[in-house]
Amino acid sequence: MSLFRLPAALAALLALVPEAWAQGEEAKTFAMTSKGVRIQASEPVKRGDLKVQTPFGIYRTPTDPVEIPLRHRCQTEWFPSGTHALHGLKARELVARLNREGCLEELLALAEFAARGWPGTKRAEENKDLWEQVDLELIRSLEKWGARLDPVPDRYTVSRRVDWLWDQAKRHAPSSVHAFYRGRLLEELPPSDEPTDDRVRTLVAVRRILESSNPSQQRLGAQVAGHQGMQDLTLAALLLQRSLESSIPMVRDASAQASAKLWPDFCFSIWWEALARGKPQARLAAVKNFRDYGDPRSVDYLIYVLSTTDRKSPQRYELNGRKVQVVKESKDFGFPLIGAYAGGRCTSATLYAISPDTDRFEHSSVLRAISPDQDLRYAITETLVKLTGEGRERSWQDWLKWYQEQYAPGKP
DSSP: OOTTSOOHHHHHHHHHTTHHHHTOOOOEEEEEETTOOEEEOSSOOOTTOSEEEETTEEEEOTTSOEEEEEEEOOOOOOOOOGGGOOOHHHHHHHHHHHHHTTOHHHHHHHHHHHHTTOTTSSGGGSOHHHHHHHHHHHHHHHHHHHHHEEOOOTTSOHHHHHHHHHHHHHHTTTSTTHHHHHHHHHHHSOSSOOTTOTTSOOHHHHHHHHTOSOHHHHHHHHHHHHHTTOOOGGGHHHHHHHHHHOSSHHHHHHHHHHHHHHSHHHHHHHHHHHHHHSOHHHHHHHHHHHHHHOOTHHHHHHHHHHTTTTOOTTOEEEETTEEEEEEOSOOOOOOOOBOOOTTOOOOOTTOBOOOGGGOTTTTOSEEEEEOOOHHHHHHHHHHHHHHHOOOSOOOHHHHHHHIIIIIGGGOO
């Protein structure tokens, strides 16, 4: 029987959301460790405890003992309607607060509410990307907590724990509780694809779960592939395509993370092409991928596309010594598989080599890009704030000036 089964009280709570939550909940038992970590407990705790039983497994803390047992009431009155309905920034603050306070049941209930599309909130009226970020932050919070919680029954040996977690992760795929299992599974899986380790998931098993129609399963497959370094090239096209074309944020995010880890040079080259000349959805996805998994190269990609703002096709100009041409037709860049390269494996006769010498940004004589619309331009400037650490908002013209006067001159 799963130790991650929803407690009866929580199941009843979820069934009544938002009505029950609007009435407030009883204070619950929590533990605070000496380092200030707070977490919900399902059993009494005392000072000096090195483990805490939670509703979703054991929280082991051998070097950070419980300092203070306490009673705490988590924030649940966040369902007002009308003009006071929850909006994106408040939703983000709520996720951060529940995460900080260790309100595990409330985080899970909020994730279930999010899975229903946040009914009654301002989501439909606000920036879509903001709410996608809230959804991802919520999922990541559950996965991070899951990594610290141990739900595996004591009777399972070390080598069999991963099998149990793998089975539970697949069994609970429709529920947000699946995120707890994903987090713990990735914590216990070895970060390699060495065939001698019996905890490793096979390529066949990972491919099968990636082909599932369930988004949680697709996310799990991508995470396992990236975590275990599965550079098998038969996975490349699928993960790269989903990193740009999946309409489900949790799938796009995990596929992008795995792609950036397994095939960084080729991945960035594909993302650059998508950003410069892809379809609108792929262009926005590329910006999000650079935001979350980019490196210093990403700044160049974003700036060069931003520089085409308000320019018409087929205008040509130069930026920092590079020739740029504005185009108006999107390009079907496709997802060709990668050929053999250092550290990689060639598993198909149709593969071709990819190396820094064939980088589609660095080794193009003319950079061609479609002028960004307002939504893409906003996404680019917001991403530049995050990547550069420049904490203040700038117009797109000011970003170009910053790039030419401060960033580009300092590059090696």
